[in-house]
Amino acid sequence: AQKVTQAQTEISVVEKEDVTLDCVYETRDTTYYLFWYKQPPSGELVFLIRRNSFDEQNEISGRYSWNFQKSTSSFNFTITASQVVDSAVYFCALSEARGGSEKLVFGKGTKLTVNP
Amino acid sequence: DGGITQSPKYLFRKEGQNVTLSCEQNLNHDAMYWYRQDPGQGLRLIYYSQIVNDFQKGDIAEGYSVSREKKESFPLTVTSAQKNPTAFYLCASSMNRGPPPEAFFGQGTRLTVV
Numbered sequence: 001a002q003k004v005t006q007a008q009t010e011i012s013v014v015e016k017e018d019v020t021l022d023c024v025y026e027t028r029d030t031t032y033y034l035f036w037y038k039q040p041p042s043g044e045l046v047f048l049i050r051r052n053s054f055d056e057q058n059e060i061s062g063r064y065s066w067n068f069q070k071s072t073s074s075f076n077f078t079i080t081a082s083q084v085v086d087s088a089v090y091f092c093a094l095s096e097a098r099g100g101s102e103k104l105v106f107g108k109g110t111k112l113t114v115n116p
Numbered sequence: 117d118g119g120i121t122q123s124p125k126y127l128f129r130k131e132g133q134n135v136t137l138s139c140e141q142n143l144n145h146d147a148m149y150w151y152r153q154d155p156g157q158g159l160r161l162i163y164y165s166q167i168v169n170d171f172q173k174g175d176i177a178e179g180y181s182v183s184r185e186k187k188e189s190f191p192l193t194v195t196s197a198q199k200n201p202t203a204f205y206l207c208a209s210s211m212n213r214g215p216p217p218e219a220f221f222g223q224g225t226r227l228t229v230v
Contacts, residue, residue, distance in 0.1 A: 043224040050218055103174060108158035
């Protein structure tokens with residue numbers, strides 16, 4: 001069975017600090033996809049990134065970066081120089097690659113608070 | 117603008133009543149989903165539909181029902197059989213081909229039993 005664990009329930013940092021959100025997953029499939037979503041106070045989830053299991057290259061997008069390590073089944077998310085607008089709940093999710101639309105298995109989320 | 121619209125934003129239900137949550141999308145997506153979010157529990161899948169007139173149960177379908185008569189619409193009914201319906205409900209949609217696509221989410225409906 002698939003499972004996603006986000007061990008950090010809540011994190012609080014001061015603006016401009018770097019912060020890493022951890023994500024550990026379990027799956028029996030060799031081909032799968034990992035996602036990160038952001039849920040601001042308004043409620044909707046906003047897609048941040050999708051990574052397939054064959055691509056272990058780290059990715060950087062502005063202040064955001066992702067570290068995918070198959071050896072430890074982890075897909076961690078780092079925000080550099082955090083800002084108050086980064087305050088949100090962040091979800092890591094996993095999907096099997098069977099083609100077409102697939103249901104996502106979500107972690108329980110990490111609530112990030114960035115204080116001014 | 118393209119997107120997903122959920123209504124209402126807040127909904128109050130009396131014990132024993134059925135209520136229906138609306139979800140409409142104009143993204144031309146084939147697949148639609150309903151998730152339930154409880155504090156500290158993440159998102160759990162209730163139902164999903166990959167094509168019109170077809171839908172599948174998710175992990176927590178008991179006490180819920182759906183229909184998919186139109187591509188754009190995927191309403192969720194919370195029935196009186198759902199013992200603990202107070203939660204935040206999120207609707208999502210995605211393409212239905214290729215590798216698992218990103219899902220687009222609505223702004224949610226917060227249901228409270230009074």
